[in-house]
Amino acid sequence: MTLDAKIPAGPLAEKWSKHKFNLKLVNPANKRKYDVIVVGTGLAGGAAAASLAELGYNVKAFCFQDSPRRAHSIAAQGGINAAKNYQNDGDSVYRLFYDTIKGGDYRAREGNVYRLAEVSVNIIDQCVAQGVPFAREYGGLLDNRSFGGSQVSRTFYARGTNRAAAFIRRLLRIKPPDTSWQS
Numbered sequence: 001m002t003l004d005a006k007i008p009a010g011p012l013a014e015k016w017s018k019h020k021f022n023l024k025l026v027n028p029a030n031k032r033k034y035d036v037i038v039v040g041t042g043l044a045g046g047a048a049a050a051s052l053a054e055l056g057y058n059v060k061a062f063c064f065q066d067s068p069r070r071a072h073s074i075a076a077q078g079g080i081n082a083a084k085n086y087q088n089d090g091d092s093v094y095r096l097f098y099d100t101i102k103g104g105d106y107r108a109r110e111g112n113v114y115r116l117a118e119v120s121v122n123i124i125d126q127c128v129a130q131g132v133p134f135a136r137e138y139g140g141l142l143d144n145r146s147f148g149g150s151q152v153s154r155t156f157y158a159r160g161t162n163r164a165a166a167f168i169r170r171l172l173r174i175k176p177p178d179t180s181w182q183s
C-alpha cells in the first residue's frame with residue numbers, strides 16, 4: 001500500500017497557501033445548493049461543520065457516540081499553541097514549525113506542520129469568534145502560558161475542566177444536558 005498524503009508541490013512555506021489560491025471559489029449564492037457531510041464532531045469536525053454552515057453550505061454532522069459531547073476532544077486540557085508572539089518572547093511561525101517538527105521526533109509531514117504553524121495565528125481568532133472561553137488576563141487580553149517544554153509562552157488555554165465540551169456544544173448548537181432531575 002502506498003501512503004500518499006497529497007501534499008502540494010513547491011517551497012515549504014508556499015505549498016498550502018499556493019494550493020489554496022489555485023482552488024476554484026464557490027459563488028456565495030450557490031453554496032446553499034451543496035450538502036456537506038462532516039464525519040466526526042470533536043473539535044476538528046465541530047469547527048469544520050460550524051465554519052461551513054456559517055459560509056452557507058447545508059451541513060450534516062455525524063458521530064458514533066450517543067452525543068457529540070462525547071468526542072475525545074473533551075479530554076484536551078493543556079491549550080492550543082499559536083505563533084501570535086503576544087508575549088514578545090521571540091516566537092514566530094518558523095519557531096512554532098521547528099518546535100512542532102522536533103516535538104514529533106522529526107516524523108511529522110513538514111508541509112502540513114508548516115501550514116499548521118502558519119494558520120495557528122488565525123485559528124485563535126476563529127476560536128474566539130466561535131465562543132471558546134480562553135483564559136484572559138485581568139485587563140481582558142488573552143492569556144498565554146508556556147506548555148509542553150517550549151521556551152516561549154504561546155499556549156492559549158481555558159481555565160476550568162469542561163470547556164472543550166462547552167465549545168463543542170456551542171459549535172453544534174446542542175442544548176446543555178437536562179440535569180434538573182438530579183436536584
Ligand SMILES: Cc1cc2nc3c(=O)[nH]c(=O)nc-3n(C[C@H](O)[C@H](O)[C@H](O)COP(=O)(O)OP(=O)(O)OC[C@H]3O[C@@H](n4cnc5c(N)ncnc54)[C@H](O)[C@@H]3O)c2cc1C
Pocket residue numbers: 039040041042043044045046062063064065068070071072073074075076077078079080081
Ligand atoms: C488527556 C488528553 C489531553 C489532551 N490535551 C491536549 C492539549 O492540551 N492540546 C491539544 O492541542 N491537544 C490535546 N490533546 C489531543 C487532542 O485532544 C486531540 O488531538 C483532538 O481533540 C482530536 O480532535 P478530533 O476532532 O480530530 O478528534 P475527536 O475529538 O476524537 O473526534 C473524533 C470524532 O469522530 C467520530 N467518529 C469516529 N469514527 C467514526 C465513525 N466510524 N463514524 C462516525 N463518526 C465517527 C467520533 O464520534 C468523534 O465525534 C489531548 C488529548 C488527550 C487524550
